[in-house]
Amino acid sequence: MRLPDALSSRLPGGLGERDRPVVSMVKLHGVITPITGPVPRSVINASVVDKVLERAFAPSTLAAVALLVNSPGGSATQSALVADRIRGLAAEKDVPVLAFCEDVAASGGYWLACAADEIYAHPTSIVGSIGVISAGFGLEGLIDRLGVQRRLHTAGASKSRLDPFLPEKPEDVAWLRGLQDQLHVLFQEWVQERRGERLRGTAENLFTGEVWTGAAALELGLIDGLGTPRGILKARFGDAELVGVEGRKPLLARLGLGAAPAARRSVTDSLLDVAQAAEIRATWARYGL
Known part of the structure; x- marks a missing residue:
């Protein structure tokens, strides 16, 4: 109707x-x-x-x-x-x-x-x-000052990676940067696919964020x-x-x-x-x- x-x-x-x-x-x-x-x-x-x-x-x-x-x-x-x-x-x-x-x-x-x-x-x-960003907080020591006990139990060495209540580890930051780099490549490929020859510039000045x-x-x-x-x-x-x-x-x-x-x-x-x-x-x- x-x-x-x-x-x-x-x-x-x-x-x-x-x-x-x-x-x-x-x-x-x-x-x-x-x-x-x-x-x-x-x-x-x-x-x-x-x-x-x-x-x-x-x-x-x-x-x-x-x-x-x-x-x-x-x-x-x-x-x-x-x-x-x-x-x-x-x-x-x-x-x-x-x-x-x-x-x-x-x-x-x-x-x-x-x-x-x-x-x-x-x-x-x-x-x-055109970039990738990750943000978080470093809260190690905060719960101690508050008198709170945090109990974290994991199976797997990487399960607590980048936990905000634990000290940051260089190897965890390197892992995150590798993940960001992979996503950044996918973002660049998408822009290049969609914009093609219309883009005027190089990756060094277009894809820096x-x-x-x-x-x-x-x-x-x-x-x-x-x-x-x-x-x-x-x-x-x-x-x-x-x-x-x-x-x-x-x-x-x-x-x-x-x-x-x-x-x-x-x-x-x-x-x-x-x-x-x-x-x-x-x-x-x-x-x-």
Whole structure:
């Protein structure tokens, strides 16, 4: 059954049937992490965006899909999973994908942008950071001062590697650096595969983890042009309808009744939420946001 156009176009998270060409606009905003929960900004991972991407590529009159990327990065695996899903849907539907870098498309955020056939940015956008980073804390001695005994039992010599409550070992740091180098190579190969001859520069200046403004990224071939999403999409696709595609809200929220009361959370859960929020905030703060 086909719904009336006026109703169909307002269905939450849906595109409905349209007579005009459609450009689906998908927000990829937030830190890229497999963890979901009460965080101060949205997160990106394969589970969160899968259905959104399916709906974005679904219209029969689809002309293109636009990715609005605003992410400081995060999990390499989740970045790759989301990017692979985008490429699979683009090949299946045979439509172009355009990425638009907003405040920041860095590290995993740039990995996502490279899933597009073309990348655009604002001159002030922060783009790049083609590298790998790991962060943690050294807390050895802290629990002693607190009068707490920690009991750690392992089977396997490497199970306690880089434990924050134990002194850091040079061999563990070397292992981590080797892992980072492997991921860095995969990141470089992805960028080279997607950008190809458009890249202008060498590995020594493109893949150091450096970030650039949108204007500088254009000179390096990391992006294809400067401008705003609506300006570029209108110029490229004329009278095509630009339609935002978002995740579906819970039923109560769609009915305007508000969310159900949250279940009581334990102290441990609350502390984990605080730690997660701090880590996400720190990830944004690396780029002055």
